[in-house]
Amino acid sequence: MINQLEIRNISYKYEKDLVLKNVSLNIKKGSFLVLLGLNGAGKSTLFALITRLLKLQSGDILINNYSISNYKKALENIGIVFQEPTLDLDLTVKQNLVFSGALKGISFKETMLSIKDELSTLELENKLDVRVRDLNGGHRRRVEILRALIGEPSLLLLDEATSGLDIKTRYSIISYIKEIVKKRNISVLWITHLFDEIDENDKVVIIKKGEIITSGIVCEIVSENKKDSLTEVFESLTK
Structure with missing residues (x-):
């Protein structure tokens, strides 16, 4: 293996x-x-x-x-979730995700497609247009995990x-x-x-x-x- x-x-x-x-x-x-x-x-x-x-x-x-x-x-x-939060609090969930995708050279469409299923599983579908600073700690962590899954990495x-x-x-x-x-x-x-x-x-x-x-x-x-x-x-x- x-x-x-x-x-x-x-x-x-x-x-x-x-x-x-x-x-x-x-x-x-x-x-x-x-x-x-x-x-x-x-x-x-x-x-x-x-x-x-x-x-x-x-x-x-x-x-x-x-x-x-x-x-x-x-x-x-690879996808990475650090111990300390690294999201931009003044951006929305979607903006954080799209920006991370762009850093990986992935288009908006590809970014959202790669995490489509996880958006629902992590209960973030209705949070895309919410600013990160308005989320509770659990939802912020879920966003960081979702961000790490952009591009379908093989290692997390x-x-x-x-x-x-x-x-x-x-x-x-x-x-x-x-x-x-x-x-x-x-x-x-x-x-x-x-x-x-x-x-x-x-x-x-x-x-x-x-x-x-x-x-x-x-x-x-x-x-x-x-x-x-x-x-x-x-x-x-x-x-």
């Missing part, structure tokens, strides 16, 4: 502080992978390296078999995408993301520090202080470590 994302032996320093230590992981086509770690574990640094907000110091990252050193080829077919990267949202909205968004993995055969890297966002059948990679300490299907990790929950496994491995 094709690796949609492959991270090879990544290490990274901020001045003298080593924040990532020989990190490797991969995501197969049509897979949902959770990167779990506490704040400061190195998750956001890894995300910044994948999206080229930071420059690689060692190792390599491949997207669709292209090294991110080949910027155009590697990043042309989400960094703490449910941060600050209520439980019901968080679960709704997670459920939706898992559904599009199946529907679109898209690959997803879901970065979080919240244990309740992880299902027992999810594949998870746990990172602590810049190092991957375990990975696998949640129920199997729990069983192998003779614990009752992923939380207990995490606590035992991070003492």
Whole structure:
């Protein structure tokens, strides 16, 4: 099976502080992978390296078999949802979407066609002409996810995408993301520090202080470590 994302032996320093230590992981086509770690574990640094907000110091990252050193080829077919909101609050939902499509070289018609089905699923059909600042937090997040799906990317990267949202909205968004993995055969890297966002059948990679300490299907990790929950496994491995 094709690796949609492959991270090879990544290490990274901020001045003298080593924040990532020989990190490797991969995501197969049509897979949902959770990167779990506490704040400061190195998750956001890894995300910044994948999206080229930071420059690689060692190792390599491949997207669709292209090294991110080949910027155009590697990043042309991905969708990104950052932890911090990046929508223009003074533009309408439609204007934000069309502008993002234009940055990808996609026409208005192509942009709206590529997200036609998702507009309905995310309950945004009646919000297109609403200014983003007039939306609640849950709807803003849905718009950011919708924007990331413009052009039908093969890989979706989400960094703490449910941060600050209520439980019901968080679960709704997670459920939706898992559904599009199946529907679109898209690959997803879901970065979080919240244990309740992880299902027992999810594949998870746990990172602590810049190092991957375990990975696998949640129920199997729990069983192998003779614990009752992923939380207990995490606590035992991070003492």
